[in-house]
Amino acid sequence: MVQFPWGKAWLAGVRILAPILGLLMAFSAAAGDIVIGTTATFHSAKLNEDRTYQVMLPASYERSPNRTYPVVYVLDGETQFQHTAADAAFLAADGQIPEVIVVGIVSTVRIRDFTQTDWAEAWEGGGGAARFRSFLADEFLPHIASTYRVSPYRALSGHSAGGQFALYVLTEDPALFQGIIAISPSLDWDHRVPLRTLQESIPKRRDIKNFVYFASSDDSGDALKDDQTLAAILKGAASKGIRSIYRPHPQETHTGVALPAQADALRQLFAGYVVPDAVVSKGVANVEAYYARLSSTLGMKISVPASVRNALAFDALHAGRKKEAFAMLHAIIADDPNSPEAFDSLSEAYQSEDSLTEALEASRHARSLADKYDHDNLAYYDRQLARVLRKQKVTDGGK
Amino acid sequence: MVQFPWGKAWLAGVRILAPILGLLMAFSAAAGDIVIGTTATFHSAKLNEDRTYQVMLPASYERSPNRTYPVVYVLDGETQFQHTAADAAFLAADGQIPEVIVVGIVSTVRIRDFTQTDWAEAWEGGGGAARFRSFLADEFLPHIASTYRVSPYRALSGHSAGGQFALYVLTEDPALFQGIIAISPSLDWDHRVPLRTLQESIPKRRDIKNFVYFASSDDSGDALKDDQTLAAILKGAASKGIRSIYRPHPQETHTGVALPAQADALRQLFAGYVVPDAVVSKGVANVEAYYARLSSTLGMKISVPASVRNALAFDALHAGRKKEAFAMLHAIIADDPNSPEAFDSLSEAYQSEDSLTEALEASRHARSLADKYDHDNLAYYDRQLARVLRKQKVTDGGK
CATH class of the missing domain: 3.40.50.1820 (Alpha/Beta hydrolase fold, catalytic domain)
Known part of the structure; x- marks a missing residue:
């Protein structure tokens, strides 16, 4: 999971990729030039x-x-x-x-x-x-x-x-x-x-x-x-x-x-940039120590990648440490407040808690950021938003 | 030599590349977008x-x-x-x-x-x-x-x-x-x-x-x-x-x-597209038979690449078969009449014969084609043209 950033939808045993979210260089969705620089x-x-x-x-x-x-x-x-x-x-x-x-x-x-x-x-x-x-x-x-x-x-x-x-x-x-x-x-x-x-x-x-x-x-x-x-x-x-x-x-x-x-x-x-699963499973402090050592070896400051922090947050969530998990997700957003991936992830976390109002808000914001910054895969955010709306409808219908 | 298309300036024993002529996708030489599609x-x-x-x-x-x-x-x-x-x-x-x-x-x-x-x-x-x-x-x-x-x-x-x-x-x-x-x-x-x-x-x-x-x-x-x-x-x-x-x-x-x-x-x-040197050294007929066999294996028509035809032409030139060499170079041009590489190559051949008037004409045309079709390396054609002009000056001066 760690090697695939933001890979929340990565299902163990099913080797089908969720859309790769950290996408490549921007191209326009309308007819036009593909510009790489x-x-x-x-x-x-x-x-x-x-x-x-x-x-x-x-x-x-x-x-x-x-x-x-x-x-x-x-x-x-x-x-x-x-x-x-x-x-x-x-x-x-x-x-x-x-x-x-x-x-x-x-x-x-x-x-x-x-x-x-x-x-x-x-x-x-x-x-x-x-x-x-x-x-x-x-x-x-x-x-x-x-x-x-x-x-x-x-x-x-x-x-x-x-x-x-x-x-x-x-x-x-x-x-x-x-x-x-x-x-x-x-x-x-x-x-x-x-x-x-x-x-x-x-x-x-x-x-x-x-x-x-x-x-x-x-x-x-x-x-x-x-x-x-x-x-x-x-x-x-x-x-x-x-x-x-x-x-x-x-x-x-x-x-x-x-x-x-x-x-x-x-x-x-950047050898070592991908943190081993064994380090991640030992928790946040271990991961931070890992990247501090790596920074020293490589001669450059390497912060813990957002995708790894995201994985740690979901590990915490799945272990029932909800407060810690949401604090970590909000910290990612604080460091990268215009990241559609970060808000999409927050929405996933809220959905797993059945907090659909908060999830909807996060998915709406993720979608608007993806649109604003010409994300390569706006369609993904549209689908994620539609999914939350469907869930909300089902929940409302059941009331 | 064959593996490096148009590599006329490839010097045996000196592993310095001549500018790679068959260049990558076009980008504008002026400030602007790099468009790959x-x-x-x-x-x-x-x-x-x-x-x-x-x-x-x-x-x-x-x-x-x-x-x-x-x-x-x-x-x-x-x-x-x-x-x-x-x-x-x-x-x-x-x-x-x-x-x-x-x-x-x-x-x-x-x-x-x-x-x-x-x-x-x-x-x-x-x-x-x-x-x-x-x-x-x-x-x-x-x-x-x-x-x-x-x-x-x-x-x-x-x-x-x-x-x-x-x-x-x-x-x-x-x-x-x-x-x-x-x-x-x-x-x-x-x-x-x-x-x-x-x-x-x-x-x-x-x-x-x-x-x-x-x-x-x-x-x-x-x-x-x-x-x-x-x-x-x-x-x-x-x-x-x-x-x-x-x-x-x-x-x-x-x-x-x-x-x-x-x-x-x-x-x-396209495995086999690079013809082995041993086949090239046996001459044109062997090369043509090679690509005919390859076409059958790959299930698509593969013509002899222009870079290989060019190498064969220079082999002929160096072996003293001048008429054959120039016929081959002109045949490449007949098949790809707007190729700056082909005219640059023709100029090289004329230069090796000290036919500087013909070389100058070919280099001028190569340069104008490179300009017209936004070649990635117009500077190369400028330099080639300048080189022929220098040679002509030296020759004229010696007269």
């Missing part, structure tokens, strides 16, 4: 050019004006943004990761920006990594932070040369991104400069924590050896504050690996 | 209600007015459309699958529509599968076929109760969809009616071919036994025209499995 341009003085970027805001963003969100930055946004954004939305709706903002950075001259050196053997001039890092640190990240409600946690995901750049940032400015995702990084650039730089930088690390996700593809020969070297370097850096995961994907090509690896990386960034 | 409503007389659906058209759709595309229909579009659409676009851009149209069907009362029987133990009335199948067969699929350029190949993807419905269609109307994707289907509905119906229907199958992709999640006990029963039934039906793949995902939850399974299913629907 916005794109904008930003003039960079450092790069002396306009840069296009893409932003996906999480489902609760509009209705939660005081909430901040971690940001996952994705290089090569022209190819990597949309699947990353869709995956992040699905995983958040499914309660596997917290809601995040996804920002894609569209490439212009990617080899120029992503490489540390101007390798003569390459077909395009390199060596702009320092300048591109400065663009991120001094211009672009501040721009995003001033435009959107961001929490302090940032991750950077890069593929191929983009992965090379992500590793460069890890060595040059490890505080810039707590999370580093390097998917099939081009380790052989200029006689393995990424590996050499990383090896040199690790002994100098002081009081800084990073998580590094590294995925490789169908490499062989020297490329495979480079992958193994990187995995070993990262593993050996555990005492220097680098938590890492290496995922070989020998069945994936260099380009194709980005699809499964990005989804996997998003989950690993 | 459209949504519309359709009034169903059979269901006596309006139904909302979502459509993602492939990247080449607008520029290729005579081309038709396979359609992948996705149930529970409110949760499953966006990641499926993003995955399909990525996989097609990467040359792993052909371009497809993805159509999502947003659920209203999903248990009503997806189940064969009105199981008294369920929390919501079922039994509408026959009516929903009729809605698809008699109303919705004809509507899509009359609205978009569709090829005869159709697949249906369903998760949970949606997977149950997909299996129902396989038994009741196997010609409706050649491809059936059942992700963690709810096999236990009404004392395993999906399994029983399937077992009864298989002996009656005549002269019909289907491909079935079945993925399971972290089931245990009876649910796991049901999964194994389904896998065995499908495997045993190979002689009855059912080609099937069973993919257990024991580490995924019932809801979470939809993300990796959908991406995997898309690849399996």
Whole structure:
């Protein structure tokens, strides 16, 4: 139950899903465009050019004006943004990761920006990594932070040369991104400069924590050896504050690996976000301690997810601790007062008590919030409301 | 090289990607919405209600007015459309699958529509599968076929109760969809009616071919036994025209499995689409025979992908068979006359011959097509054009 947020209607033994309530990014119910985000341009003085970027805001963003969100930055946004954004939305709706903002950075001259050196053997001039890092640190990240409600946690995901750049940032400015995702990084650039730089930088690390996700593809020969070297370097850096995961994907090509690896990386960034049932069954204090420990491990504040608090409230309700249960449900609402899910849940609780007047009020409010904030599944709230009205009618008829 | 379409700039030994040319769904380069598709409503007389659906058209759709595309229909579009659409676009851009149209069907009362029987133990009335199948067969699929350029190949993807419905269609109307994707289907509905119906229907199958992709999640006990029963039934039906793949995902939850399974299913629907290098190296006739065999296996016409034809053309060019190479490049253009990739490729070939006047003309046309059809990476075509102009200048200067 805990793994499926708000899954009140999840019936043990019957593997039929209730409508997934924490739904994906908004689309209009009327004929029209399906919009998953916005794109904008930003003039960079450092790069002396306009840069296009893409932003996906999480489902609760509009209705939660005081909430901040971690940001996952994705290089090569022209190819990597949309699947990353869709995956992040699905995983958040499914309660596997917290809601995040996804920002894609569209490439212009990617080899120029992503490489540390101007390798003569390459077909395009390199060596702009320092300048591109400065663009991120001094211009672009501040721009995003001033435009959107961001929490302090940032991750950077890069593929191929983009992965090379992500590793460069890890060595040059490890505080810039707590999370580093390097998917099939081009380790052989200029006689393995990424590996050499990383090896040199690790002994100098002081009081800084990073998580590094590294995925490789169908490499062989020297490329495979480079992958193994990187995995070993990262593993050996555990005492220097680098938590890492290496995922070989020998069945994936260099380009194709980005699809499964990005989804996997998003989950690993927030590994532990799904609290084990055994912890939930021990009650609220245990759950809070669990997320406090997790926050320390991941290097970001992770509050107890509303779906988990909701599950705890229903556990209390079913155990007959009604006062506690309703207090918890009202606390969820206090923290997220425009959440249709929270009011729908409150209505369920009232219905289980046969408090149909209160249930009706809660369902009406859930429905109006779903309408106001363009919830993907307004029809669900209509049906829930109709159900309460039917129950009330039956009760009134029986009087 | 073959696995990366149009990957002319792919340098052996240097794992840096050239910009991925076959790019993902269009987004505007100016500030604005990122649109991945459209949504519309359709009034169903059979269901006596309006139904909302979502459509993602492939990247080449607008520029290729005579081309038709396979359609992948996705149930529970409110949760499953966006990641499926993003995955399909990525996989097609990467040359792993052909371009497809993805159509999502947003659920209203999903248990009503997806189940064969009105199981008294369920929390919501079922039994509408026959009516929903009729809605698809008699109303919705004809509507899509009359609205978009569709090829005869159709697949249906369903998760949970949606997977149950997909299996129902396989038994009741196997010609409706050649491809059936059942992700963690709810096999236990009404004392395993999906399994029983399937077992009864298989002996009656005549002269019909289907491909079935079945993925399971972290089931245990009876649910796991049901999964194994389904896998065995499908495997045993190979002689009855059912080609099937069973993919257990024991580490995924019932809801979470939809993300990796959908991406995997898309690849399996078109398994073999990526021609092995060994076949390409044997030349055009071998490649054509390969795709003819594949078409027969998959039950759909698969032409030699343009990216593969392009690779063959460059193989011919590098082998000194210039006339053949240019004939092949012009044939690609004849089949897809508005393709910026094809003209960019032609320019590369001319450049390799130092035919800079022809190269310039081809690059100019590639750039204008990229602009006209809102290519995701216009900047790439600008740079390619600038490169040819630079080369010409150097040549002129040397005269």
